[in-house]
Amino acid sequence: MFQAASAGEESDRGHATAETSLSSEPASLNFSSLQVTEEVREHLKTPTFDNWQWEEAEMLVLLQVMYTDLDFLTAFQIEPEALQNFLFEVYCHYNNIPFHNFQHCFCVTQMMYGLIWLTDLRNKLSRVDLLIMLTSALCHDLDHPGYNNVYQINAQTDLALRYNDISPLENHHCAVAFGILAKVEHGQRHESPQCILATDMSRHNEILNKFKAMQPVFNFTNKEHKELMKIMVKVSDISNEARPMEVAEPWLDCLLQEFFNQSDTEKLKGLPVTPFMDRDKVSKPSSQTSFIRFVLLPLFTELTKLFPCLEQHILEPVRRALEYYSDMEKATKEEEGAKP
Numbered sequence: 001m002f003q004a005a006s007a008g009e010e011s012d013r014g015h016a017t018a019e020t021s022l023s024s025e026p027a028s029l030n031f032s033s034l035q036v037t038e039e040v041r042e043h044l045k046t047p048t049f050d051n052w053q054w055e056e057a058e059m060l061v062l063l064q065v066m067y068t069d070l071d072f073l074t075a076f077q078i079e080p081e082a083l084q085n086f087l088f089e090v091y092c093h094y095n096n097i098p099f100h101n102f103q104h105c106f107c108v109t110q111m112m113y114g115l116i117w118l119t120d121l122r123n124k125l126s127r128v129d130l131l132i133m134l135t136s137a138l139c140h141d142l143d144h145p146g147y148n149n150v151y152q153i154n155a156q157t158d159l160a161l162r163y164n165d166i167s168p169l170e171n172h173h174c175a176v177a178f179g180i181l182a183k184v185e186h187g188q189r190h191e192s193p194q195c196i197l198a199t200d201m202s203r204h205n206e207i208l209n210k211f212k213a214m215q216p217v218f219n220f221t222n223k224e225h226k227e228l229m230k231i232m233v234k235v236s237d238i239s240n241e242a243r244p245m246e247v248a249e250p251w252l253d254c255l256l257q258e259f260f261n262q263s264d265t266e267k268l269k270g271l272p273v274t275p276f277m278d279r280d281k282v283s284k285p286s287s288q289t290s291f292i293r294f295v296l297l298p299l300f301t302e303l304t305k306l307f308p309c310l311e312q313h314i315l316e317p318v319r320r321a322l323e324y325y326s327d328m329e330k331a332t333k334e335e336e337g338a339k340p
């Protein structure tokens with residue numbers, strides 16, 4: 001699985017020109033020389049992990065720890081060097097943009113990793129399913145250009161044309177992933193695309209409703225557990241608000257920066273302006289209160305029904321975030337009301 005494509009290939013790599021502590025040659029990144037303490041290994045298994053404390057090179061090592069501590073190397077006879085090359089290729093194929101970058105990839109993968117441990121999925125799903133889930137999280141936004149599907153379709157970009165307007169970005173992330181995975185074994189070619197394609201938010205209700213409908217008869221051993229795999233990738237993808245406020249809030253700044261970039265471009269090109277990205281219409285609190293109420297809470301509540309232990313780890317922090325942004329929204333409105 002991890003016979004990665006050769007590094008240094010010409011592609012649209014944001015990091016090639018970015019200031020980073022990584023060289024463009026994977027061989028010069030000495031993974032094994034970096035020590036990861038037991039304390040860090042344990043912290044890595046929780047949603048309180050703070051990505052902002054780590055350099056990109058260190059994140060690559062932490063990703064290697066995740067694959068190692070889930071026993072993937074021994075279970076699938078993956079050579080550490082092959083894994084390192086694969087992870088480096090993944091790193092190279094994330095762009096240097098405000099939100100959908102390698103740090104986001106790391107956070108989503110780390111949340112998936114944490115959820116796997118917290119829910120004891122190691123004893124409920126097969127190793128292959130876990131490998132698919134972690135690798136889907138890792139690859140789910142590969143080569144994201146920083147402009148969403150609506151923009152791709154309205155601007156009639158190459159991606160929209162290539163995929164006939166059907167989830168152009170998610171199809172592209174999958175295609176890049178399988179370009180990196182030169183040789184795919186263990187059957188993950190089959191479900192990985194489903195997990196990545198499920199991150200298209202225009203399919204959010206469809207996927208959530210399907211999962212809801214099967215909750216009363218959910219069974220880890222039948223084929224319906226594949227729906228859980230999709231839900232886990234989706235939850236991880238939009239889980240910033242489940243993190244401590246000091247970790248989550250900078251992510252919101254990054255997201256809004258990318259949103260505003262898109263709406264500014266839309267205005268410049270005379271394209272329809274995506275309302276939730278318009279700097280004249282949205283603010284941090286207005287963006288978060290509706291996203292938490294209408295997207296995060298319903299989704300996280302459904303997963304928590306299956307795993308009640310997640311209440312304290314993802315639901316409670318999200319409820320606190322809603323309170324925080326509701327207070328902020330109220331204060332802003334009062335301030336505006338007090339203006340002469």
Ligand SMILES: Nc1nc2c(ncn2[C@@H]2O[C@@H]3COP(=O)(O)O[C@H]3[C@H]2O)c(=O)[nH]1
Binds near residue numbers: 239288
């Ligand atoms: N308002 C808001 N939107 C989010 C947040 N996290 C994720 N999203 C949105 O959810 C989407 C998930 O898929 P994308 O990565 O395409 O783009 C993401 C954002 O548009 C958040 O904290 N606040």
Ligand SMILES: [Zn+2]
Binds near residue numbers: 104108140141237
């Ligand atoms: Zn994402």
